[in-house]
Amino acid sequence: MGSNPAAPIEVHDLTVAYRKKPVLWDIDFELPEGRLIGLVGPNGAGKSTLIKAIMGLMPLLSGYVRVYxxxxxxxxxxxxxxxxxxSVDWDFPVDALDVVTMGRYGRMGLFTRPSKEDYEIAMACLDKVGMADYAKRQISQLSGGQQQRVFLARALTQDASIYLMDEPFAGVDAATEKAIIELLKELKSKQKTVLVVHHDLNTAEEYFDWLMLLNMRLVKFGETRDVFTQENLRMTYGGKLHLLSEAAEKVARQ
Amino acid sequence: MSEFWDLTIRFFSLADANVRWVVAGSILLGATAGALGSFAYLQRRSLLGDALAHSALPGVGLAFLLVGEKDFMALLIGAAIAGWLGALAVNAITRHSKLKQDAALGIVLTVFFGLGVVVLTHIQKTGAGSQAGLDSFLFGQAAALGERDVILLSIVAVVLLSMVALGFRSFTLLSFDPGFARSIGLPVRVLQFVLTTMIVLAVTIGLQAVGVVLIAALLITPAAAARQWTDKLSTMVILAALFGALSGLLGGWVSFLAPRMPTGPWVVVVISVVFAVSILFAPKRGVISRLRRHLRNRGKVAQEHILKAMFKSGYPERDWSGYQHVSDIDSMWSFSFREMARGLRRLEKRGLLERSDGSYRLTEDGVVEGARVIRRHRLWELYLTRYLELPGDHVHRDADDIEHILTPEMEAQLEELLEHPEYDPHHQEIPRIGREASQ
Incomplete structure (x- = not known):
């Protein structure tokens, strides 16, 4: 490990704790470039924590993260x-376009105003997630799925090479789910690397090229067809998840 | 009474140099606190301002002891340092113990305030000559502001307001989504430090005019009032600043009328009135506008119930030419006679009903409208039984509510999903009147 400097993200021997209680142990992996990667595991497995740790939002007990x-x-x-x-208060007094434009703030000075170009990029990204008509809508007036799409559009304005998404599919309507899938495909076609925290085992296999099975430790990481096995899922979920049997049946039918 | 008017005219005409200072100071102070309070409010850290203010009191007392006279600058520095220590203490307690923020705020606020009172009492006992003004720091005394005090206060206020304007965008993102802010490389900790320091300073310059006990009202209440009127943050901050300025000004006026009266409570009275008006009368968020929406909605439901009932009574024969008396219509639902009467009047005005001495019948449009309500009701029942697998006798109540809410688009979706059904779960026909025409 650590041999490939070109890996979009390298996580090396990462241990993260909440109030001194480790929630992630010795996580070690390199993301492959240009793949859609699903991060799957039971509640409390540390999926969000891993994303936050990679983004530098959590103190690390040990290990490091490298980007290229x-x-x-x-x-x-x-x-x-x-x-x-x-994670945010949707009653905050801003509209959808304001939120999306925030994605550009990292490129501006702390005290400069967004330029016309910034707003144009933000509008284009809103359009990409099918939300152009809602640009001036106050964010509390948006449905859950629309709010999720606003968050995605905000990330798109960064035109990044790597995207880390924390449960974008959680509690969204069918239209949004479709929009997100389209978006993921488009990102992949542009050789972007995307890591998505995902809850639904039934769709995980279909949506992602690679899967990372996590339960406080990295259980398995690899191409979906190698990783998505009954044995691996059982190791990840232990005996507690009833979805497991469903998914396991599906695996068995293959 | 004439003295009242004399003083009032003197105050608002700004003829008096002293008055000009008090007015300028009060307005700037109110505006600054209101603008900064908006961010504290949106970060749900309103009470922090209160803790900061109370924490500042021992700083005031100790600064006085050190300097030996009532030097505004020294007192401000003392207050700011003590206020900051209070903020740090809250932070340290929440981070290193299992206490939540509310407990930490309560503890810090009372400990520091208690210390402050001890120090002030000590000063009073030693009888250092010029301590007389110190107790005004408890409840404020705007009229006691001198020229030098106000100049200092104004400089700080203008600097703070400019910083709010300059850093507006960054403070917005910091307040809305600090995690994302950090992820794109914004110096979140520095920004939060700056914002907290600004709040400490706003509180500090208000201590003389409004007092430690009540200054938090000038942070929290203008923001809460302004939020009622707008969904746009820039507008909210400006409104909060205006509300703050107004209450500062009126507080200053009362203090000028009766210099012995503490200013803080009057500032709170004014801003509370502004707040009450906002909560009641603001469009959209206000209580009255919500109540009106509710009533309008209830009215709509009543009308649709009438249409439904009258449509049903003529449906089997598809003959709606007969007139029905009111007493035949109103017996089934939870609406008062007055609501029914109003509903009938409105329907007549909308051209959906015709009246002939106390009796009503549906017009052609009324028949279409009635069919639409029934159709939605029955489509929803069918949807519930088919997709939620509810038994037929469980779905009527739900459909009674949903029939008033479904939009034409949702209705079309339902039709499609259920493959244009002819009958509801109770084998009653789903009327197509008004649909054939449009198809």
Whole structure:
């Protein structure tokens, strides 16, 4: 490990703790370039924590993260982050376009105003997720799926090479789910690397080229057809998840 | 009474140099606190301002002890340092213990305030001559602001307001989504430090005029009031600044009328009135506008119930030419006679009903409208039984509510999903009247 400086993201022996209680142990992997990667595991497995740790939002007990061989701080502009939708107050007095434009703030000075170009890019990204008509809508007036699409559009404005998405499919309507899938495909066709926290085992196999099975430790990581096995899922979920039997049946039918 | 008018005229005409200072100081202070309070409010850190203010009191007392006189600058520095220590203490407690922020705020606020009172009492006992003004720091005394005080206060206020304007975008993102802000490389900790320091300073310059006990109202309430009127942050900040300025000004006026009266409570009274008006009368968010929406909605439901009932009574024969008396219509639902009467009047005005001495019948449009309500009701029942697998006797209540909410688009979607059904789960026909025409 650590031999390939070109890996979009290298996580080396990462251990993360909440109030001294480790929630992720010795995580070690390199993301392959240009793939859609699903991050799957039971509740409390540390999926969001891993994303946050990679983004530098959590203190690390040990280990490091490299982006194309460099520390994250030097390559932030290459990484787009889509936080969980519930992580913010949607009653905040801003409209959809305001939120999307925030994706450009990293490129501006702290005290400069967004340029016309910034707004045009933001509008284009809203359009890409099918939300152009809602640009001036106050964000509390948007449905959950629309809010999620606004978050995705915000990340798109960064035009990053790597995207980390925290549960973009959680609680969204069918139209949004479709829009997200289209978006993921488009990102892949542009050779972007995308890591997506995902809850639904039934669709994980279909959506992602690679899967990362996580439960406080990295259980398995590899191409979906190699990783998505009954044995691996059982190791990840232990005995507690009833979805497992469903998914396991599906595996068995193959 | 004439003295009242004399003083009021003197105050608002700004003829008096002293008055000009008090007015300028009060307005700038209110505006600054209101603008900064908007961010504290949106970060849900409103109470932090209160803790900061109370924490500043021992700083005021100790600065006085050190300097030995009531030098505004020294007192401000003391207050700012103590306020900052308070903020740090809250931070340290929440980070290193299992206490939540509310407990940390409560502890810090009372400990520092208690210390402050001890120090002030000590000063009073030692009887250092010029301590007389110190107790005005508890409840504020705007009229006691001198020229030098106001100049200092104004400089700080103008600097703070400019910083709000300059850093507006960054503070917005910081308040909305700090995690994302960090992910794109914004110096979140520095920004938060700056914002907290700005709040400390806003509180500090307000101590003389409004007092430690109530200055938090000038941070929280203008922001809460402004939020009612707008969904746009820039507008909200400006409104909050205006509300703050207004209450500062009126507080200053009362203090000028009765210099012995503490200013803080009057500032709170004014801003609370502004807040009450906002909560009641603001469009969209206000209580009254919400109540009106509710009533309008109830009215719509009543009308649709009438249409439904009258449509049903003529449906089997498809003959709606007969007039029905009111008493035949209103017996089934939870609406008062007055609501029914109003509903009938509105329907008549909309051209959906015709009246002939106390009796009503549906017009052609009324028949179409009635069919639409029934259709939605029955489509929804069918949807529930088919897709939620509810038994037929469980779906009527839900459909009664949903029939008023479904949009034409949703209706079309339902039709499609259910493959243009002819009958509802109770084998009643789903009327197509008004649909054939449009198809």
């Amino acid at each position: 061989g460099q520390p994250l701080e030097d390559r932030r502009e290459l990484v787009g982050y889509v936080p969980q939708r519930e």
